[in-house]
Amino acid sequence: MLIVHVQVRVKPEFIAAFKEASLENAHHSLQEPDIARFDVMQQADDPARFLLVEVYRTLEGTARHKETWHYATWRDKVAPMLAESRTSVKYSNVFPADEGW
Amino acid sequence: MLIVHVQVRVKPEFIAAFKEASLENAHHSLQEPDIARFDVMQQADDPARFLLVEVYRTLEGTARHKETWHYATWRDKVAPMLAESRTSVKYSNVFPADEGW
Numbered sequence: 519m520l521i522v523h524v525q526v527r528v529k530p531e532f533i534a535a536f537k538e539a540s541l542e543n544a545h546h547s548l549q550e551p552d553i554a555r556f557d558v559m560q561q562a563d564d565p566a567r568f569l570l571v572e573v574y575r576t577l578e579g580t581a582r583h584k585e586t587w588h589y590a591t592w593r594d595k596v597a598p599m600l601a602e603s604r605t606s607v608k609y610s611n612v613f614p615a616d617e618g619w
Numbered sequence: 620m621l622i623v624h625v626q627v628r629v630k631p632e633f634i635a636a637f638k639e640a641s642l643e644n645a646h647h648s649l650q651e652p653d654i655a656r657f658d659v660m661q662q663a664d665d666p667a668r669f670l671l672v673e674v675y676r677t678l679e680g681t682a683r684h685k686e687t688w689h690y691a692t693w694r695d696k697v698a699p700m701l702a703e704s705r706t707s708v709k710y711s712n713v714f715p716a717d718e719g720w
Binding site: 520521523537540541544545556557558559560561562563568569571607608609610611612613614 | 621622624638641642645646657658659660661662663664669670672708709710711712713714715
């Protein structure tokens with residue numbers, strides 16, 4: 519699996535709005551056949567920091583996700599909420615194996 | 620859910636050994652009733668960096684995990700493999716809800 523962690527810090531006044539926009543994006547993203555999981559987490563010691571954990575079955579899936587309407591909607595909706603540029607880190611799965619996602 | 624991300628950087632010669640020790644820990648940890656997931660990921664652009672994603676159902680579960688034999692075995696086995704101290708970040712789940720883990 520190709521796992522992408524997207525780190526986001528939002529302006530404090532947008533915490534609720536960011537959650538709402540990301541929930542919508544996650545629901546739609548899970549309908550994509552190449553996406554196995556799309557988790558949204560909020561940092562415990564800093565509620566303005568979020569992590570999106572996107573688990574793709576294929577490399578093509580990562581490109582296709584960026585072409586979807588729901589991704590573009592999320593990207594544009596959250597752009598003014600960000601306190602700093604998004605960063606991301608890519609991982610591969612050691613455990614579980616691909617069947618476990 | 621209480622989600623703990625443990626960031627690890629190992630000395631390059633211990634990459635395979637760290638994977639093996641962490642796989643064993645992950646298999647045993649999944650037997651704990653309060654652990655929903657225990658993922659091990661390897662960073663794509665730096666194979667000496669790993670991330671353990673531990674998803675707990677309860678706060679007590681995080682304490683109980685640290686009391687297990689398999690945790691102590693992993694901790695002691697990987698200690699000499701580390702290139703720097705482990706760090707961790709705690710999250711709560713925004714999506715999916717608790718039933719989705």
